[in-house]
Amino acid sequence: MLSMKKSFFLAGLAMLSAANGAQAKQVVLHALMEDVPETHIIEQMLPQFEQQSGIKVEFEKIGYGDMHDKLVAQLIAPQSYYNLLEVDFLWAGEFPAAQWLTDLSPMIAKSKFDTSAFIPSTVSLLNHDKNKMFILPMYNYSMGLIYRTDILGDKNLQQQFQAANNKPLALPASLDEYVALAKFVKEKQNIAGAAMQGQRGDPNSMEFSNYLFAAGGDYLDGDNKVVLNSPAGKKALALYVDAIQHGAQAGALSATLDDTQRLMCSGKAFSMITYWWMLPQLDNAKSCPAVAGKLALTPMPGGHGESGGWGWGIPKNVPPEEQQAAWTFIQWVQSKKVETERALQGHAPVRTDVYSDPAVLAKFPYYQTAQQVVAGGKSFPIFTYSAQYEDVLGTQLSQAAGGSGNTDGALAAAATQLETLMKKK
Numbered sequence: 447m448l449s450m451k452k453s454f455f456l457a458g459l460a461m462l463s464a465a466n467g468a469q470a471k472q473v474v475l476h477a478l479m480e481d482v483p484e485t486h487i488i489e490q491m492l493p494q495f496e497q498q499s500g501i502k503v504e505f506e507k508i509g510y511g512d513m514h515d516k517l518v519a520q521l522i523a524p525q526s527y528y529n530l531l532e533v534d535f536l537w538a539g540e541f542p543a544a545q546w547l548t549d550l551s552p553m554i555a556k557s558k559f560d561t562s563a564f565i566p567s568t569v570s571l572l573n574h575d576k577n578k579m580f581i582l583p584m585y586n587y588s589m590g591l592i593y594r595t596d597i598l599g600d601k602n603l604q605q606q607f608q609a610a611n612n613k614p615l616a617l618p619a620s621l622d623e624y625v626a627l628a629k630f631v632k633e634k635q636n637i638a639g640a641a642m643q644g645q646r647g648d649p650n651s652m653e654f655s656n657y658l659f660a661a662g663g664d665y666l667d668g669d670n671k672v673v674l675n676s677p678a679g680k681k682a683l684a685l686y687v688d689a690i691q692h693g694a695q696a697g698a699l700s701a702t703l704d705d706t707q708r709l710m711c712s713g714k715a716f717s718m719i720t721y722w723w724m725l726p727q728l729d730n731a732k733s734c735p736a737v738a739g740k741l742a743l744t745p746m747p748g749g750h751g752e753s754g755g756w757g758w759g760i761p762k763n764v765p766p767e768e769q770q771a772a773w774t775f776i777q778w779v780q781s782k783k784v785e786t787e788r789a790l791q792g793h794a795p796v797r798t799d800v801y802s803d804p805a806v807l808a809k810f811p812y813y814q815t816a817q818q819v820v821a822g823g824k825s826f827p828i829f830t831y832s833a834q835y836e837d838v839l840g841t842q843l844s845q846a847a848g849g850s851g852n853t854d855g856a857l858a859a860a861a862t863q864l865e866t867l868m869k870k871k
Contacts, residue, residue, distance in 0.1 A: 473771040475504045477530040478517055483727050484585050487791045495778050501771045511649060514833055521546040521761055529768040530775060531759040532582050536832040538572045543830050547580040550759040554774045566794040571825060572757040581757035582776055583796035587721040588753040588823035589656050594716050595739040596740040602615050606634055618747040621660040625685045628693030631716040638695035641706040641715035646844040649702050651836045652752055655826055656719050657682040660748035665827045675861035683853045690847045699848055715735050722819045726792035743812050745819050753823025831867040838863045
């Protein structure tokens with residue numbers, strides 16, 4: 447027998463679909479999606495939605511680096527081909543400021559969709575106007591450290607570490623200790639101590655942010671003043687350069703998330719600073735037999751890592767019937783039932799009731815650690831030009847890590863350019 451909650455949801459879904467009549471059933475939702483595991487999890491479930499609502503959804507999957515420009519081209523057009531949007535938190539300042547997104551608040555109120563279960567930090571990450579909601583959280587991608595338990599527990603390596611450092615081999619408690627361990631493992635085990643994504647732009651900007659936060663640094667203070675060029679920032683960049691030059695895999699300067707995932711999956715790396723939801727993708731006996739059963743997740747040494755997230759939005763420049771169909775889909779995909787089903791496949795929830803779901807915790811006990819990762823997460827600066835700043839920062843990081851620039855000069859330039867962009871109208 448269906449629960450009352452589920453019955454109400456299905457009834458609401460039916461009413462939303464019926465309200466649009468035959469016209470809504472002819473709507474096809476087109477979404478440009480990042481080609482990552484989260485997208486594949488939802489894509490497998492789309493037939494359920496189509497059967498329940500009569501609305502077809504088609505995902506166009508591409509790499510992250512091409513998404514922003516492709517979306518903007520549609521959002522400035524008279525009518526967007528993409529009538530359902532996947533929006534990165536880095537665009538959450540730019541897209542609403544440009545008036546490209548529909549305010550979801552009236553739809554939420556009219557449909558009585560309960561948003562109280564959403565983790566407040568996932569909502570505030572994507573919405574900077576307290577009176578409006580342009581983006582409903584989709585999934586979280588706070589970053590932590592995934593590491594090899596078998597290597598950390600290797601008796602021979604433990605003896606070598608003790609002899610060299612006069613202390614037991616253990617999980618690093620600080621960023622300094624992590625970089626030192628990555629270099630030590632690379633030397634003694636002949637594998638990468640850290641699988642690093644050093645490609646200029648989003649990959650190295652996001653990875654460096656973990657070093658910055660773990661070292662006690664930040665981009666902005668509480669008054670939105672740029673504080674990147676600080677002693678903690680200098681320490682973070684020096685350790686980042688040391689790690690990528692002496693602890694990472696060959697070719698790390700051009701590596702992306704996909705590259706580091708493949709490297710970790712192959713068993714040729716000890717650790718990987720990455721999104722916490724990568725653990726079930728890697729700890730999989732079918733796809734990654736070399737490391738399955740040998741991996742664990744922990745918060746970044748120092749307690750703070752980069753936190754980000756994606757959300758769902760609806761463009762302003764599409765017809766009302768397409769907007770309504772998109773909202774019908776968003777309610778479905780972010781419902782407790784569907785989010786729980788996604789979580790059982792490795793989804794990174796944005797709802798508190800999914801993190802505490804007994805079935806989810808029974809299958810993935812590490813979700814308790816994931817909550818710690820999310821709780822300690824700090825954000826990249828979010829403003830109109832966040833995406834551009836990724837490229838600015840990424841260029842400085844790439845030059846410093848590649849040896850064509852010194853760390854102090856690179857950090858000073860990155861800080862100055864952040865100040866310039868934040869003043870830009």
